Structure formats: structure tokens, C-alpha cells
Amino acid sequence: MSSPSVFCSEKLARLAGGFDSHAPIRVLVVEDSKTVRYQLRGYLQLLENVTVVEAETLAETRELLTHTPEPFFCAILDLTLPDASGSEVVDLVQTFKVPSIVLTATLDPMIRQAVLDRRVIDYMFKTGAAAIEDVAYLVGRLRQNREMTVLVVDDSATFRIHLSRLLEQYRFRILTASNGLEALALLQEHQETALVLTDYYMPKMDGLTLIRQIRRDFRREDLAIITLSDATHPDLSAAMIKAGANDYLNKHFQVEEFYCRIVQNINMVRFVRQLRDLANRDYLTHLYNRRRLFEIAELRLSSARKQHGPIALALLDADHFKRINDHYGHATGDLALKKIADVLRRGSDSHDDLVARYGGEEFVCFSTLTADETPACYFEALRRRIEAIDLEVNGERIPLTVSIGYTTDSRGTLSEIINRADQAMYQAKAAGRNRVVHFETQAS
Template identity: 35%
Template sequence: MQKKVLVIEDSRTAMNIAVKLVEKAGLVPVPAQSLTEAQHVFTHSVPEEFLCAIVDYNLPDATHGQAIDFCLESVLPTIVITGRMDNKTRSDVLRREVVDYIPKENAQTYDYLSRLLVRLERNKNIGVIVAEQDRSTTRAMVPLLKRHNFTTYEVNSAEETYRLLRENPNIKLVITGHEMEDQHSTRLIANLRVEYPKERLAIISVCDKNNELNSARFIKSGANDFLLKPYCHEEFLCRITQNIELIENVEALTSLANTDFLTGLFNRRYFFDRLSSLVSASPASHAIAMLDLDHFKQINDTYGHDAGDDVLITTARLLRQCLPEAIIARFGGEEFCVFMHQTAPKLAFKKVETFRRTLEQQFIQSGESSIKVTSSIGLITDLKADLSECVSAADELLYAAKTNGRNRVICDIPEVTARLATTT
């Protein structure tokens, strides 16, 4: 269900902009032009349905931020927008526990609001470690992170930091001070970089302004960024966001490079890059299946290429459904490869046979057409060679399945092959 955003704004122009930004973020705007209207709307709604509120500091019936107080008392994360740029207004806003405040200054500030709305939802799945012996620093940071919906972990030792990272793959950022209980922070950073590259884990170091030399030491040890104390509310949150977004952008680019654009499965290059060393290390415990859709050219010729795409997408979905723990790649065209990690031979055969039967029974809708398709599969369970040779061996069995009538699995398991031969 889409989350809602309460928008309290008396300016029609500003309201229209905010509503469009909320919708752009995939959220549902709930507009109100005054504090009174907002109180009525919110009290007649389900609070859990709301992600946050966007509130104008100066409203006709709330000239000094009273609408902010209403939202915070309603346990509603609050983003403040204001046309006032003076220090007094800024201080009055930031003394409250708001998510952030945004001046109605230019198009870029509204772009920041748009990104912030997306972040509030996305941050729920992101962990941040605050590794710091100075309790006052921790007490200042953690509430700010929680207002932005991050999952926070407070530690005061390097060993706890290592453990949390091993146990929580959602952690994307470590904020560390100068000294830990059991290790200097430069050593902590250097150790983390051995296992976690900068595009996987961001590290921000925090140090006093009167000891600026430490910032260079932290960066040289592998930190992504640094903060000098005392820092302002906005600088802290902007640096956090920028470092998280950098990691997400790298992840998005990596995903594009490693996946097939149509089906979302891995591509051939990633399949070989990821699995070559794994097969070489323990070949006997895995299985590889090569499969091909039967008479796929006829589907394209009869129903069109859009229908062919629908068939490929459905095939990929059924592969994930029938083989949820397997690594599956589209090798090109209508050919797919499946890697089953530590799977016994007969179980591997059972899984691919289940897929074959499931696909055979499926009616694939494409426009007004209902299409039936079958697959031929070659399965190899004795992986004695390198990955490329194993795939070639599975491909030979696939060819045998094609020449023996299609819509079948042929494998290298003698008893299964003998049983199938007597029933064919």
C-alpha cells in the first residue's frame, strides 16, 4: 500500500509543487491549507498510513511553527518548508526534532525535497553503525539518524563493529570517532577496507576542529569522508545522504552490468565471473542445467516479438519460482543456464523436471493470445572440469534432448537415464 504524506501549506503555488513532488516519489499527498484543516484530516485518518508531513512554518492560524508541533506530537516525521531565511527562524525550526528544513529558495531546494521523500522510505532498509566512545557525540547523532528512518547500531569497540557488519548485510555506513575502546579508529578503518570496499561500505570519520590533521589520517586509512566537530544539523545529514546515495548508484550500475534487461536474470558474463572459482573449489557438490525453449522462432513469427518477450519473462519467473535457491542466467535468445549449489543429483533432476512440467502446463497471455511453450533441458551433476567445460557438457545433453523429441530432461545420472529410456 502506498504511504501518505500530509502536506500543510497555504500557498497554492507551493502546495501544487509539493503535491507533484510527493506523487513523483510514489506517495499519496494529503493536502491541508491550515493547521485546523490538518488536525481534522489527520485525526480522521489512520496514522500508520503516513510516511511523514511537509509543513510550512508560517500558516494563517499557526504563524510560529505550531503546525510543526502538532505533527511531532502526532509522532509524524516532519519536513519543514519556509520562505523565511533568517537565523531566528532557522534556530526555532531546528530546536524541534524535525527531519529537515528546506527554504523556498530555488528549484534545487525542491529537488532536495523530492530526493528526501524517496530517502525516508528507502532508509528503512539501511543500517548505520555509530562507533564512538564519546557518549555526547553518539547522543547527538543517533536521534538525527533515526529521524531519517535509518536502523542504527551503537557500539564502542572495533570488535562489536566487525560482528555487526558480519551479521547485518543491510549496514551501508559506519561513523567512527577518534578512539575506540579496543582499537584506534585508523586501524579500524584500515581493517574494514580489507573486506569492505568503498563502493560497498561508506565510512565517515568525526574529529575535532582543533585537530584537523586527523581528517587526513582517516582519509588515507580508507575513510570516504570526514566531519569536523562542531558540525551543523544540515551538514551532517547532507554528508550521510551523499555517501549512501553514492553506494546505491554504484550498486545500480553494477546491477545493470550484471543482469539481463528483459528478464532481470543474471547475464552470461556475470554467471561465469561469479561461479568459476566456486566450481573449481568443490565440483562434486553442484549441478548445472542448460535449457532452451522449443520452437521459439515460431512463437515470434506467429504472435510477434512482444509475445516472444512475454514468453521469456514468464519463463524467467517460473525458473525463480521452481528453483528459488539457484543462480539463474539468461545466456541469450531463448537459452537459460541454471546453477544449483550443493544439490544432490536426483534432487537437481527433480527440480528441473518440476520446472519443465510447470512451464508445459502454463498458458502465457500476451495481448489476446494464449501461448503454450515447452522446454528441452540438459542436466549435468558430475562437475569434474572447469565451469566452461561443464556448461558445454550440459549443452550437449540439451542438444540430445532436442534430437530425442524435445520437451524433456536428459541428464548424466545413469539410473534416471535408464528409467527414462524404458518409458519413452
């Protein structure tokens, strides 16, 4: 039998990468067929940071769940096992609060209903390699769903809880509101929201008015809206879709239909966001590219000037980068740039900096400082963290340093500010590299 490395899937590759690394997850696979386990393991391992734990029987599954301290992200369960032939394995796994995907060769109406009653994520058929790939793809989507926010709007607390529980199965972040006014306030606070589920009949602001208000700020491709109402008013669906809803769902829905519509609309928003991110990001480091840097930095600069807030803009250049490329190869040079970008990204996450790849081995860091912050200390700390990067090739450590020039002079255009930082960076190079130089200091 071939190694799982022979598995290749463009579909899964799109889930494996991304601009932010995925946290490791553990997936439990309970399946007595070696062939199916092998296929599942192969496809799941195409996803990034996935550990597959396998069992062949109900007894082995119980042993794993009882004695494994680390939690499982989800479980993929065959209904027919040597020591079980129904929903026993689903009941067992759910006792440990592990969301489950049921994998089966056949599914008659009674078993289907029994599976759905147990609130599994989904059931899928073992109809060949393509179906197994779809199972792995669903796992990848579930992990991505943790980054997607869904807002549920309904005046019935019972129905809000019902929808929230269904969405939790698919690992979405969930917000809830009891009327349109509450929903609008939450959207202002959580503008990353990808989907709104809203009822029509609500106090203070009905669903139709809410949709019209949302569409003043969010386009259909940026934020999807699914409306829910009962079948007694069939004309509502057309009215709400014309007002700006993406989809309509009867409140007496089948769970499978609910999930299909949710996934379809979430995927549309996710796809648009990914395309937008690709246009705004550098392909190698996944930092913002030069074009996006100017767009965002202009806005931040304008805001800082209005609030009379201090700013600092730094240009960082990797030292002796041509030597790294020539001696160790361009693959090592690319790795060096990625590692520098990782340091800058971690710094920006904790400090709300704007970081971008400016070109070649140059990076820009735009920081809006607080009154008690010293930019010299901040950029010196960045320099030290980059100097401490552990980059090795064939057991040989490769020194990796940067020269940093920065300015706190916010006068003039953004290009003029960057030019001042650039002059300070060349001063740092001339002074011996691997140091931080302030433009005003060297120009005086």
C-alpha cells in the same frame, strides 16, 4: 492544467527503476497551494509505487492521520496553512511518528531552529519547479536508504544513540559498536555496509587503527568512512584521511552539515554500486549476465568441490519464443522474458540459487543442493510456476512454458557442465517441450 504525466525527470527516473522493485509507499502532502500540490504530486508519481495523499489544512491533516490505518512513509509539510502559521503541523505529524520534510517560502533563524529542534528530515524552499523536484528526489533517496547499512562506532553510548537517531530519520539500516574490534566483527558479518562513522578515542582499538584494518578489505569507493573527533586535536583529521577515511566531521557538528556529509558519501558508494550492477546485469531482465554468471559460478563450483557438496545446473529455454515475437510483437516477447526472470528470481531468493540470462530466451540456474534435496523435484516446481504465469495481450492469454535440461555431474570445466545441461535441454525440446530432462538419465 496539464496532467501530471507531463512531468519528466531523468533525475527521478534513476530512482524509479532499479534491479529490485520498490515496495509501495504512501506520502502525505500538506500544502494549501494547489500549484505546489500539483507539482509535488506530479514529481512524486514519477517514482515507482508511490501513493500521494493530500491535505490543505491542519484540521484535514489531523483527520487523515486519525482515521487512516495505513502508515505514511513520510510527510511533506508547508509551515503556513489557513489554520496554522508555525510548527503546529510538524508537531501534529510527529505525534503520529511520521518523518517530515518541511516546505516553506521563507525561513528566518528562529523558525529554522524551531524546525531543526523537532528533528525533521530536512527543510526545503519553494523556489520553483526545480526545488519541488528536489523534494521528490529526497523522498526517493529516503526509500533507497532503507537498503543502505551504516555502522556507528563510538565508546560513548549516549553519542551512539544520538547518531543513530539522526540516521534513523533518513531511514538507514543502523549497526552500532563500542570499539574497533566490535566494528570489525560486524563488518565481517554485514559486508553490505556502505558507511562507517567512527570516533578516534576508543578502548581496545582506536579509530586510526580501525580505519587501517578496514582498508585492508574495503576500498574507499566500496565502503565510505567518516571520522568524528573534537576540535582539540586538529591534526587528527589529516592523519585519519591519510589512513583511509573519506571524510572528517567535528563532533560538535550542525545537523545540516552532518546530513550533507552523510548523503554525499552514501551517494558516492551507491553510485559505484549501481555502475557495478549495470555492468553485471542483463539490461532487460536485471538477472546476472553471462559474464557475471561465469565469474560467480566458477567460485561456487570450486567451493562445492572442496566441501564435496552436490550441485545442479540447469539450462532453461522458453518454448516457441519466436512464435510469440512474430505473432504478438517484441514488446510482448520482452514481457514474457521478464516474467520468467521474476519466477527465477523469486526461487533464487528463497533457495540461494545463482540465476542468469544466458542469451536470447535461455536462462541458467546454478543450485548448490543440500543432501536431502531432489533436483528433479526442484526444477519441476520451477517449470510449473513458469507454466502458471498469467501473460495476457488484449484479453488473450498467451501460453508460456520452458524446456529444462539439467545435470548434477560437476566434473570438468563450467563450460562442459553447461554443455551437458544444454544437451539435456535439447532432449526436452525433442520430447515435446515443457518438461524437465536430466542429462545422466537421457545419456544412459
